[in-house]
Amino acid sequence: MPSRELVVLGSASQTPTRRRNHNGYLLRWDDRSVLFDPGEGTQRQLLLADASPTGIRHICITHFHGDHCLGLPGILQRLSLDRVAHPVEVLFPASGAAYFDRLRHASAYQDHLDVRPVPVAADGPASTGGPFAIEAVRLGHDPETFGWRVVEPDGIRMLPDRLAEAGVHGPAVGVLAATGVLDLADRTVRLEDVSAPRKGQRMAFVMDTGMCDAAVDLAAGADLVVCEATFASADHDLARRYRHLTAADAGRVARDAGARRLVITHFSQRYPDVRVLLDEAAAVFPDVVAAEDLARVPVPTRRR
Ligand SMILES: [Zn+2]
Incomplete structure (x- = not known):
């Protein structure tokens, strides 16, 4: 099992489908994990994916639409039940603090977990001091949305x-x-x-945004970029209206950012077969994977 990989827990936008859970992405990075956008059902998806929740040190929420955060209460309560001893940081847009507070205390339970809320109001490093930093970049979506970047320092x-x-x-x-x-x-x-110098690896999480320079900045030089691709080019107008990306847009983000591998996800339920989205992204950026629930995508091996 590679020590750095993405485990896709869910890949549906807005509503789950028979084959796709709400969002949820576990980045396994050596002995610690980062959980991104836990939608409803994330706890059970972890079980089905054979991925342990106990390594989770950081939970990053891009924004407070339900498909990106309704799984947070279940995950926090589960980590508490498992008596996870390490602190767990939860990074989220500060403008959504009221939603975080509700999700944090959504139901009654014996709380043993050391939760460290990290409300973020501006671009820059939001979590430092570990083997990697987590940086925030504001994207173009309503409500306020931050994309996240995991950055290992050069060594x-x-x-x-x-x-x-x-x-x-x-x-x-x-x-x-x-x-x-x-x-x-x-x-x-x-x-x-x-x-000899060793370049640090990086992973970028570009979720729910209209096309913008910030998305490209966020993904700059990423070994692995996870990017929303809600719509096909035929529905380009819908993508622009609701401030989302098409699969071709996601390909352009990865290409312009000089990324190495792209995972497209957050698919609208209007596409029972996402082949068209994969093909449209691949026409722009060849090393692309269409997310499937429970799939594992390795972070490409370190550049020499
Ligand atoms: Zn969404």
């Missing part, structure tokens, strides 16, 4: 051959990594001589 990777050549092994490697320089009896070894 270095050690080069085993160079380390061996330099005679550095065991705990000395850790010292060199921490301090940048190692004084041996007869010489000095510098970190840059035995390592």
Whole structure:
């Protein structure tokens, strides 16, 4: 099982269908997970997807339409029931704080969970201090909507051959990594001589927006971008009226952003077969997957 992957929990906009649950996306990233837009039924979808909820450290809500947040009470209560010991951040648009408060306390339960609300009012880093940052970018939709970006900082990777050549092994490697320089009896070894830069990975979540530069900015350089593709090109006018994207728009966002892999989702129930949406996106951006409930999409392996 890859250590970084997207688990699709739901892929329907507005109303679920027989084959598609409301939205819900679990990003598994090493030993922690980020849950995006838990719609109604997310708790059970996790079970069906064989994905554990206990690794969830962050829950990101783009906006407070029901298909993006009605699963929040169930998830929080479940994490509490499981006695999850770590804090769980919930990131959401500050303008929707009243909705968050209601969902947070939607029904009676014994609350053991350390919930850390993170209301967001402006673009920028919203969660820092962990192995990745989560950044917010305001998108073009009503009510106020923020897209999210998971950003791993750039780092270095050690080069085993160079380390061996330099005679550095065991705990000395850790010292060199921490301090940048190692004084041996007869010489000095510098970190840059035995390592190479390693580009951090990033994932972007572009949900419910009209076409806008912010969507492209959000997805810039993303290894994996999840993007709404509510409509087909034939329904372009509906997309513009309701401030949504067509599948071709989603392809353009990924292409213009220089992203590596695109997952389209948030399909209108008017398309029982999303093949047309996949084809329209693929005509613009070839590495594209149409989300199916319970599917897993690996984050592409790290660029060298
Ligand atoms: Zn929606």
